[in-house]
Amino acid sequence: MGRVRHVDDNSTFASGDAVPRVVIVDDHRLFRSGVRGELGDAVEVVGEAGDVDSAVRVIGEQRPDLVLLDVHLPGGGGVEVLRRVLGSHPEIRFLALSVSDAAEDVIGVVRGGARGYVTKTISGKELANAIVRVADGDAVFSPRLAGFVLDAFAATDAPPMDPELDRLTQREREVLRLIARGYAYKEVAKELFISVKTVETHVSSVLRKLQLSNRHELSRWATARKLV
Amino acid sequence: MTETATGTPRLYRARSGRLLGGVAAGLARHLGIDPVVTRLAFLALGIGGLGIAVYLVLLFFVPLEPETATDTPADGAAPTPAAPAGTGADTATAGESAGRAEHERSRQRGRDISQLLAYLALAGGLGVLFLIFGGVFDPLLWFLVFGALGGAILWQQANPAVRDEWMSATVLQSRKSWVRSGLGVLLIVIGVIGFLGFQQQLQDARAGLTFAAAMIAGISLVAAPWIIGLVRERDRERRERIRNQERAELAAHIHDSVLHTLTLIQRRSDDPREVQRLARVQERALRSWLYQRPADAETTVKPALERVAAEVEEAHGVPIEVVCVGDGPIDDNIQAALRAAREAMVNASKYAGADSISVFGEVDPREVLIFVRDRGTGFDLDGIPEDRMGVRGSIVGRMERHGGSARIRTAPGEGTEVQLRMPRTTESA
Numbered sequence: 001m002g003r004v005r006h007v008d009d010n011s012t013f014a015s016g017d018a019v020p021r022v023v024i025v026d027d028h029r030l031f032r033s034g035v036r037g038e039l040g041d042a043v044e045v046v047g048e049a050g051d052v053d054s055a056v057r058v059i060g061e062q063r064p065d066l067v068l069l070d071v072h073l074p075g076g077g078g079v080e081v082l083r084r085v086l087g088s089h090p091e092i093r094f095l096a097l098s099v100s101d102a103a104e105d106v107i108g109v110v111r112g113g114a115r116g117y118v119t120k121t122i123s124g125k126e127l128a129n130a131i132v133r134v135a136d137g138d139a140v141f142s143p144r145l146a147g148f149v150l151d152a153f154a155a156t157d158a159p160p161m162d163p164e165l166d167r168l169t170q171r172e173r174e175v176l177r178l179i180a181r182g183y184a185y186k187e188v189a190k191e192l193f194i195s196v197k198t199v200e201t202h203v204s205s206v207l208r209k210l211q212l213s214n215r216h217e218l219s220r221w222a223t224a225r226k227l228v
Numbered sequence: 229m230t231e232t233a234t235g236t237p238r239l240y241r242a243r244s245g246r247l248l249g250g251v252a253a254g255l256a257r258h259l260g261i262d263p264v265v266t267r268l269a270f271l272a273l274g275i276g277g278l279g280i281a282v283y284l285v286l287l288f289f290v291p292l293e294p295e296t297a298t299d300t301p302a303d304g305a306a307p308t309p310a311a312p313a314g315t316g317a318d319t320a321t322a323g324e325s326a327g328r329a330e331h332e333r334s335r336q337r338g339r340d341i342s343q344l345l346a347y348l349a350l351a352g353g354l355g356v357l358f359l360i361f362g363g364v365f366d367p368l369l370w371f372l373v374f375g376a377l378g379g380a381i382l383w384q385q386a387n388p389a390v391r392d393e394w395m396s397a398t399v400l401q402s403r404k405s406w407v408r409s410g411l412g413v414l415l416i417v418i419g420v421i422g423f424l425g426f427q428q429q430l431q432d433a434r435a436g437l438t439f440a441a442a443m444i445a446g447i448s449l450v451a452a453p454w455i456i457g458l459v460r461e462r463d464r465e466r467r468e469r470i471r472n473q474e475r476a477e478l479a480a481h482i483h484d485s486v487l488h489t490l491t492l493i494q495r496r497s498d499d500p501r502e503v504q505r506l507a508r509v510q511e512r513a514l515r516s517w518l519y520q521r522p523a524d525a526e527t528t529v530k531p532a533l534e535r536v537a538a539e540v541e542e543a544h545g546v547p548i549e550v551v552c553v554g555d556g557p558i559d560d561n562i563q564a565a566l567r568a569a570r571e572a573m574v575n576a577s578k579y580a581g582a583d584s585i586s587v588f589g590e591v592d593p594r595e596v597l598i599f600v601r602d603r604g605t606g607f608d609l610d611g612i613p614e615d616r617m618g619v620r621g622s623i624v625g626r627m628e629r630h631g632g633s634a635r636i637r638t639a640p641g642e643g644t645e646v647q648l649r650m651p652r653t654t655e656s657a
Contacts, residue, residue: 147552
């Protein structure tokens with residue numbers, strides 16, 4: 001299980017508050033205020049940032065439970081924020097939020113350590129839900145991310161260097177496919193006759209594999225698709 | 229001679245009723261005489277070389293007859309049956325291959341091959357006669373002809389129509405154009421040197437030639453950096469221009485689409501459904517513009533599925549999220565699966581009452597899977613009347629006819645998922 005933290009009491013976060021403390025990082029001020037408004041009382045927004053440097057500073061000062069991270073940012077992008085923050089504060093969780101359709105952007109931040117990815121078309125309620133879940137230790141996959149991941153792992157035809165690490169198990173693939181088909185975790189669990197916890201475990205291990213799978217393979221995949 | 233009534237027609241090279249470049253026919257029309265006369269005159273002069281030179285000069289400086297006049301029937305020339313199949317390759321003389329200023333189409337229409345052969349035979353015969361009797365064969369004129377030919381080839385490069393033809397991309401063709409240029413230069417050199425040689429001036433000219441060559445070398449040494457700079461500057465300007473063009477295109481695109489949509493949204497802000505529809509349409513257009521690679525536009529599953537979903541979404545106003553894994557070419561069966569998927573999306577949009585529809589496509593080496601899911605009202609599958617063809621005919625029946633299968637999972641209150649499965653015949657993953 002490694003990195004995945006399971007907290008029995010869902011309403012308690014690292015900061016001890018009842019709602020997660022969140023920093024919003026996005027270079028569009030309008031979008032930040034929109035998200036802040038939509039989230040309402042579900043989370044406590046403790047800071048905002050519009051570029052990489054200010055994001056690293058604000059996160060360092062506030063030590064939030066979760067950072068809502070845009071993929072495209074001036075000064076190096078979301079990946080740079082992840083790199084600079086996770087080194088010193090590995091306990092802070094990131095949820096990537098992007099308007100980008102480009103797989104390499106999305107996969108890039110998830111590989112960089114983001115614990116989930118949602119698109120900007122997500123509704124406020126779902127976003128709040130996703131924030132709570134990620135802050136709580138789960139990984140959140142949107143159908144689109146599941147599609148990207150399946151694509152990434154399906155295209156690796158050569159035998160991987162470390163099969164344990166680089167391959168998705170049959171079960172993980174099934175979980176991802178159901179998520180890609182638009183199923184909620186609860187529905188995935190019902191469909192596969194497993195518990196929701198097990199679904200979360202599968203998703204987390206997919207995320208771990210994605211973050212740890214050898215860089216070479218993914219870059220080859222991206223190159224083959226002329227993504228980079 | 230239809231045109232003589234309105235006065236002397238302008239001198240053009242004829243498009244119709246011509247043998248080579250249309251010079252003789254055009255001249256005949258201009259002078260109001262039978263083209264046979266002008267052709268024989270060129271022929272007679274051509275034996276000595278002068279006629280060919282004159283012909284080539286006229287070929288270059290007399291414009292081709294405007295396209296509108298092409299339908300006038302071949303004038304007084306003997307109405308020999310035309311052999312339109314000939315492209316002139318078999319009868320190609322140097323003069324002709326140099327004189328191809330027109331497009332293939334008009335050339336084929338206007339040329340009378342059988343007559344051309346007759347004239348060539350006549351020319352050959354006359355030439356032999358003149359050679360035998362040591363007539364007016366003047367080598368000087370032949371060198372002039374060489375020079376003119378070389379010049380013709382080089383000048384031809386400047387002709388826009390021919391240049392397009394020659395420059396059209398492929399390596400082979402560009403190599404050909406180098407060969408042509410080389411040939412042209414060679415012919416001119418032969419012409420000039422031969423001319424001078426036969427005039428007994430080569431000895432005198434040698435000093436001058438050396439001087440000229442030295443001058444040219446010196447000037448090019450001096451001018452080279454400047455010319456290189458000029459070329460670089462031109463390249464830079466060209467790049468700049470392309471960049472500006474792209475920027476203008478982007479600005480135009482944003483103006484046409486985004487600004488337009490935003491204006492519409494402001495006007496109709498009281499109609500949230502319409503606003504949402506406009507925003508979705510615009511979002512999709514921009515996304516495909518920004519992220520989609522244009523290469524695989526419509527021949528593979530992924531873009532086709534996205535397009536189908538976009539069309540249904542636009543028609544019915546329910547957002548459809550498409551996720552597609554893998555990609556592959558479309559065949560007839562997969563086309564049928566796409567139609568079934570469309571039907572499923574339309575049904576979901578019309579009857580489910582859901583906020584959004586999820587479409588998941590997966591292309592693996594063996595089969596194509598498409599799932600269309602909504603979280604709407606759902607329905608009782610057994611409760612559909614037998615005469616309703618939507619689900620049975622358009623989805624299940626269509627899939628089965630093409631060797632696939634369809635499964636529909638639904639229950640009142642639980643939404644619907646249509647699962648389509650179609651084996652792939654082409655094994656190219």
